[in-house]
Amino acid sequence: MIIALNIGLAVLILALGVWTIVARDTFAAVVGFIAYGLLLTLIWVQLHGIDVALTEGAIGGGLTGALLIGAASRLRKTESKARAERPGALVRGLAAVVASAVTLALVICVLALPDPAPTLAPQVAANIAVTEVGNPITAVLLAFRAVDTLLEAIVLVFALIGVWSFAPDRAWGGRPGAQQHVDPNGILAYVARVLPPIGIMAGLYIFWVGADHPGGKFQGATILAAMWLLTMMAGLTDAPPISRTWLRFGLVVGPLAFIAIGLAGAVTAGALFAYPLGYAKPFIIAIELALLPSLALILALMLLGAPQRAASQ
Amino acid sequence: MPEALLAATGFELAMVALGLVRVLRGPGDADRMMAAQLLGTGGIAVLLLLGAAAGADAVIDVALTLALLAAFASIAFVKAAPGAASDDRAATDPRGDAG
Amino acid sequence: MSLALNLFTIVAVVAGAFFFLAGTVGLLRFPDTFTRLHALTKADNLGLGLVVLGLLPHASSLLVALKLIFVWLLVLLASAAVSQLIARAANREGPRA
Numbered sequence: 001m002i003i004a005l006n007i008g009l010a011v012l013i014l015a016l017g018v019w020t021i022v023a024r025d026t027f028a029a030v031v032g033f034i035a036y037g038l039l040l041t042l043i044w045v046q047l048h049g050i051d052v053a054l055t056e057g058a059i060g061g062g063l064t065g066a067l068l069i070g071a072a073s074r075l076r077k078t079e080s081k082a083r084a085e086r087p088g089a090l091v092r093g094l095a096a097v098v099a100s101a102v103t104l105a106l107v108i109c110v111l112a113l114p115d116p117a118p119t120l121a122p123q124v125a126a127n128i129a130v131t132e133v134g135n136p137i138t139a140v141l142l143a144f145r146a147v148d149t150l151l152e153a154i155v156l157v158f159a160l161i162g163v164w165s166f167a168p169d170r171a172w173g174g175r176p177g178a179q180q181h182v183d184p185n186g187i188l189a190y191v192a193r194v195l196p197p198i199g200i201m202a203g204l205y206i207f208w209v210g211a212d213h214p215g216g217k218f219q220g221a222t223i224l225a226a227m228w229l230l231t232m233m234a235g236l237t238d239a240p241p242i243s244r245t246w247l248r249f250g251l252v253v254g255p256l257a258f259i260a261i262g263l264a265g266a267v268t269a270g271a272l273f274a275y276p277l278g279y280a281k282p283f284i285i286a287i288e289l290a291l292l293p294s295l296a297l298i299l300a301l302m303l304l305g306a307p308q309r310a311a312s313q
Numbered sequence: 314m315p316e317a318l319l320a321a322t323g324f325e326l327a328m329v330a331l332g333l334v335r336v337l338r339g340p341g342d343a344d345r346m347m348a349a350q351l352l353g354t355g356g357i358a359v360l361l362l363l364g365a366a367a368g369a370d371a372v373i374d375v376a377l378t379l380a381l382l383a384a385f386a387s388i389a390f391v392k393a394a395p396g397a398a399s400d401d402r403a404a405t406d407p408r409g410d411a412g
Numbered sequence: 413m414s415l416a417l418n419l420f421t422i423v424a425v426v427a428g429a430f431f432f433l434a435g436t437v438g439l440l441r442f443p444d445t446f447t448r449l450h451a452l453t454k455a456d457n458l459g460l461g462l463v464v465l466g467l468l469p470h471a472s473s474l475l476v477a478l479k480l481i482f483v484w485l486l487v488l489l490a491s492a493a494v495s496q497l498i499a500r501a502a503n504r505e506g507p508r509a
Contacts, residue, residue, distance in 0.1 A: 001319045012330050031345040038352045050371045062382030066389035073393040191493040199381050214371040226385045321425045328436045335440050343445050343502030354456035358463050365467045373479050384490035391497040
């Protein structure tokens, strides 16, 4: 029964993927891609990766969708020109051959993986009690491989700076996105007043529960970012100018706190990013608390894009 | 019991698949915007049934996240549709519907 | 006792599946965007509610049961508002098949 379900799910997702590529209208293709992302969440649940399913649903479904739809609406004017430029049969044939070759290589690699796959999971399970967290993913991300998580957070900050670099000179330090004019008594404003409090509660809950169950700061931050973006889309709040001090501080407080705790570990426990025995959980929670607002800010600002309006507007 | 729930999940997934076929084919952007709605309800039903069949409570958190983010994605679609430049007032409704 | 609960679950989930079927049939067969939206939103949300009702007896704790109901209410709220927005967007697009 489960096998039939998994096969059905796989077939559905493959068909949806093919449709997304073949679809001519950009808007339709983006909708197909988002449906694909939301269905991938189901696949991750079936693979017992609940944390990954949470991340896929949040980022792949919601945030990437909003990002792509913004891009699609910006490309709308050039769409007819793009459609007119159809590559010749030779190029298309070559593309099909290369894509098939890459797929074949991936399939062979996956099927040739040793069974049982080499894994450090037993070592993690043996040592997880020391970290005082119950969720092995959190233990790996914030205790055993904390350096990777720090570098990922810093990469996100760099990515945001990269997005900001697209701002025209006159708008540098200004507000991203266009001014939203929305009827304050309309449905959109209503949703933006009612949903964010619930969403913030849910985001904080998922952040908190990540210590012992699937969840964590990244998924929680994504939900918080989505709720903030919702209020901006409905015109209830305006995007902040990126030169604001609180914004800049909020962006770096997470990585800085992380680095500080890592350096403190060198002093108190003898190695960089080591935690003193018995104090692991408070430090992990401190890192997560510092990273949560930073990640939420980064994700929301990346979606808003480069500043378009001068700060004084 | 788990087998019955898995059967319901399979049925539900088939409904979502059929719905997707119709919704993605629909002429016009509004039809396609319904895809996020469809997955928001049907997909969540599949998740909850899967979670109950496997006895995993964490799947409900995934359903919660999906509900919030599917709503967010739907609203992003509506805002990005052509002609959505101004607001969502129905005052200029040519059919004279007050709703 | 547990037989009665299992029966209740099966009945509720089957009823929910029926409403999902009705919603999907409406989605496939209705002639117009608005009627399709109507079928999708109303029938699917009711179907989800019945499925949640059916899963309540098997929740492992009160907190889990409350979470299930909370998810359903959230979906209800979001669907109601979003369907209005989609309908207004469809209205702006103009009448199409």
